[in-house]
Amino acid sequence: MVVPPLLRVVIMGPPGSGKGTVSSRIIKHFGMKHLSSGDLLRDNMQKKTEVGILAKSYIDQGRLIPDDIMTRLMLNELKGLDRYNWLLDGFPRTVAQAEALDKECQIDTVIDLDVPFETIKCRLTARWIHPASGRVYNLEFSPPKVQGIDDITGEPLVQRDDDKPETVTKRLQAYDAQTKPVLEYYREKGLLKSFSGTETNKIWPHIYAFLQTKLPDVSQKDAATPR
Numbered sequence: 001m002v003v004p005p006l007l008r009v010v011i012m013g014p015p016g017s018g019k020g021t022v023s024s025r026i027i028k029h030f031g032m033k034h035l036s037s038g039d040l041l042r043d044n045m046q047k048k049t050e051v052g053i054l055a056k057s058y059i060d061q062g063r064l065i066p067d068d069i070m071t072r073l074m075l076n077e078l079k080g081l082d083r084y085n086w087l088l089d090g091f092p093r094t095v096a097q098a099e100a101l102d103k104e105c106q107i108d109t110v111i112d113l114d115v116p117f118e119t120i121k122c123r124l125t126a127r128w129i130h131p132a133s134g135r136v137y138n139l140e141f142s143p144p145k146v147q148g149i150d151d152i153t154g155e156p157l158v159q160r161d162d163d164k165p166e167t168v169t170k171r172l173q174a175y176d177a178q179t180k181p182v183l184e185y186y187r188e189k190g191l192l193k194s195f196s197g198t199e200t201n202k203i204w205p206h207i208y209a210f211l212q213t214k215l216p217d218v219s220q221k222d223a224a225t226p227r
């Protein structure tokens, strides 16, 4: 039996562009393992690990965590996902991180969510998350069934400290300066696939159709109306 090669996908886009939202749809339909750098850092912050304590000081200022710390953390985590198709969300965010990742594995495709900054700013102030799972809600776009409560576990939702308007501005500046060059890096390698728009529900069918050329839909739901 010929075993198809494992798929290595990166999802990129500015803060609030919908990476988490789209990732959860990808996982549901295509059964990939999802590794989110932000979720991993928040988990470390909550557990007050050495990395978590250090990360907090950067995240609260809207700055990126230094490359060496971030790369070690993520590459170590990826080792455990060796045997799966995976989707990497929030990493790499600098060219140095992308180069370090390239040394470890071959990326097949990079999904870029190209959403304008003006659209993003209002979204983030209405974002609520369930820290333990990384599930993300929005008061207008995807509200929880009961206000302030996670749909699945019934646990309380929280707002991220770094979703304050002044921190959001700094994060968008960091994206422009440090992460946009990563898009160029992947474009030059012919791996970048950009999806432009202001609404996730309009962008998603295109991403779905693109991934369907690479993986079968493993979800139980009707694949004609993927959500």
Ligand SMILES: Nc1nc2c(ncn2[C@@H]2O[C@H](COP(=O)(O)OP(=O)(O)O)[C@@H](O)[C@H]2O)c(=O)[nH]1
Pocket: 013, 014, 015, 016, 017, 018, 019, 020, 021, 022, 123, 124, 126, 127, 128, 136, 137, 138, 139, 140, 141, 142, 198, 199, 200, 201
């Ligand atoms: N209004 C609106 N909100 C959205 C849309 N897509 C995602 N969101 C919300 O915007 C916020 C940021 O999305 P998220 O997936 O967390 O983005 P990430 O920061 O790139 O991972 C969350 O509160 C989402 O629920 C959309 O099309 N319209």
Ligand SMILES: Nc1ncnc2c1ncn2[C@@H]1O[C@H](COP(=O)(O)OP(=O)(O)O)[C@@H](O)[C@H]1O
Pocket: 014, 015, 016, 019, 020, 037, 038, 039, 041, 058, 059, 062, 063, 064, 065, 066, 070, 089, 090, 091, 092, 093, 094, 097, 162, 171
């Ligand atoms: N690859 C990375 N390199 C450096 N810092 C990172 C990285 N990933 C996440 N962070 C830090 O964690 C914060 C939150 O990340 P994330 O949850 O991915 O934000 P968003 O989903 O809003 O883009 C970032 O603003 C940054 O400070």
